[in-house]
Each structure stands twice: as C-alpha cells, then as structure tokens.
Amino acid sequence: MEGFNPVNKVNSKVKKIIPIVAVIIVIAIIASFSIVIVPAGSTGVVMTLGKVSDNVMQEGLHFKVPFVQNVAIISNKIQKQEVQANAVSKDLQTVESEIAVNYRVGLDASANIYKNIGERYEEIVLLPAVQESMKSVSAKYTAEELITLRAQVGEEIKASLEEKVSEYGIVIEKFSIVNFDFSEEFNEAIEAKQVAEQNLIKTKTEQEQAIVIAEAEAQKKLIAAQAEADAITAKAQAQADANKLLAESLNDNVVEYEKIQKWDGKLPTVTGSDALISFDPNQNEEE
Numbered sequence: 001m002e003g004f005n006p007v008n009k010v011n012s013k014v015k016k017i018i019p020i021v022a023v024i025i026v027i028a029i030i031a032s033f034s035i036v037i038v039p040a041g042s043t044g045v046v047m048t049l050g051k052v053s054d055n056v057m058q059e060g061l062h063f064k065v066p067f068v069q070n071v072a073i074i075s076n077k078i079q080k081q082e083v084q085a086n087a088v089s090k091d092l093q094t095v096e097s098e099i100a101v102n103y104r105v106g107l108d109a110s111a112n113i114y115k116n117i118g119e120r121y122e123e124i125v126l127l128p129a130v131q132e133s134m135k136s137v138s139a140k141y142t143a144e145e146l147i148t149l150r151a152q153v154g155e156e157i158k159a160s161l162e163e164k165v166s167e168y169g170i171v172i173e174k175f176s177i178v179n180f181d182f183s184e185e186f187n188e189a190i191e192a193k194q195v196a197e198q199n200l201i202k203t204k205t206e207q208e209q210a211i212v213i214a215e216a217e218a219q220k221k222l223i224a225a226q227a228e229a230d231a232i233t234a235k236a237q238a239q240a241d242a243n244k245l246l247a248e249s250l251n252d253n254v255v256e257y258e259k260i261q262k263w264d265g266k267l268p269t270v271t272g273s274d275a276l277i278s279f280d281p282n283q284n285e286e287e
Helices: 006-034 107-116 121-138 143-148 150-168 184-262 281-286
Strands: 035-038 042-048 051-057 060-063 069-075 079-088 094-105 170-181
Touching: 006 035, 035 042, 035 069, 042 107, 051 107, 069 107, 079 121, 094 107, 094 121, 094 150, 107 150, 121 150, 121 170, 143 150, 150 170
Parallel strands: none
Antiparallel strands: 035 060, 042 051, 042 069, 079 094, 094 170
C-alpha cells in the first residue's frame, strides 16, 4: 500500500480551481467590456460593428455588446475657444482680432456630428467658420467703425457664425471680440486724431468759458451802472424834495421879513377894549 502524498492532493485541488478562476477572469473581462459610463454633460454615440446608431446613450451607466459595439463619448458642455482672426476692413486696413467663442454640441446632434465630422469638429467646422464670418463682416466697416461700433460688429459676426454652424448642431452660446489690433501707422493716425479732437474740445471749452466770464462781467457792470443811476436819481429826487420844502419855508419867512423891513416903528392904534391889534406895514405907506 502506497503512503499518503499531500503534494498530490494539493495539485489535485489546484487543477480543479484553475478552470474556475479562469472562467471568473473571462467573465470579469467580458463584463468590463460590456459596461459603459457616460459622464455628466455628455452623450455616448453607439457604433455596432462600425455603424453609427441614431440613438445615443445619455449620462449614466449603460451596457453594450462586448467586441461588437463601441461607444464614443461626446461632450455637450459649454466649451470655449479663443481664436486669432485676420481680416481687412472696408478702407483696406489690416485687422487682427482676438475672439472668444463659447459653444456646445446639441444633445440631439451628437450622433450626426460624430458620423459626418468626427471628434475634431472644432478644427473642421467651428474655427474655419469663425475666420470666414470675421472676414465677411469686417469688410462692411471701416477700421474706425470697427472700434466705435464693436458691439454691433460682434452681433453681426455671431449671427453669421450661427448660420454657418447650426446645420451641424453646434450652438453658439456667446461671442465676444476681445481685442482689435491694427497697423502701427493706423494706430498713430488714430492717436493724432484723438489729440486734435481733445485740443479742439479744450479750445472750445476755453472759448465758452471766456464768453461766460465776459457776459458775467458785462452783466456785473450793467447792474453796477443801473445801481449807480438809481442812486443818482434817488439822490436828485431827495435834493429836489428838500429844495421844495426849503422854498416853501423860505417864502413864509420872506413875507414876514418884508413886513418887518417896511415897518416904520409906529405902533398901531387901538380903539376900544375889544379891538384887535393889527400890524400891517403897508398901512403906513397908504397914510
């Protein structure tokens, strides 16, 4: 009778376990290829043996047929592109612009974009559309108008851009012109014009101030002259009134004085106790 060999027993158990472990590993691998997690703000474009399905996976956990189906993740979040664009203005000035575009892919457009354009849709569709829209709109305005009417220009470029990319399902959320840059000669001309305008405004302001001061001085002199005239008139009127009163007073005194001058020193005669004494210098003259 052969003796008991523990090694043989262990080997026997290992041989039984290996197939089970292998099956578990295969199942795990198949399961890992069967599970798809679509991140928030994204959609999953399903391809079955290379053919793109019109139905997309929404965010969350999904299952697919391993080795038969593949899923491409398309972001539907708002994204930002900063673009350097060159154009020529209406007056043939070279314009270099820095543009910022906020955009996103519509939820129902993910499959169409992936099928017809691919994942590099920004380079293939969006950026060329920005350049084309910038050139076409800038050609309608002079360089100075591009500066003074920036908001209006930006709205026109955005409208043109939306028209070009909307057919692909790309939504333009925001468009802004960060900066306009022109040639050095044009910048110098603009600066010289601004200096001239400021000098003109300064000169005009100084002239207006001088006019205001002159008018104020004239008004001041007029008021002073009127006040002086009123004072002279009032003084003359007061003097006239005083002279009038003096004249009236003098007339009475002169009469009395003349009576005294004509009196010859004789007292009047009185007859009876009730007779009134009358002093009349002219009486002596009559006698």
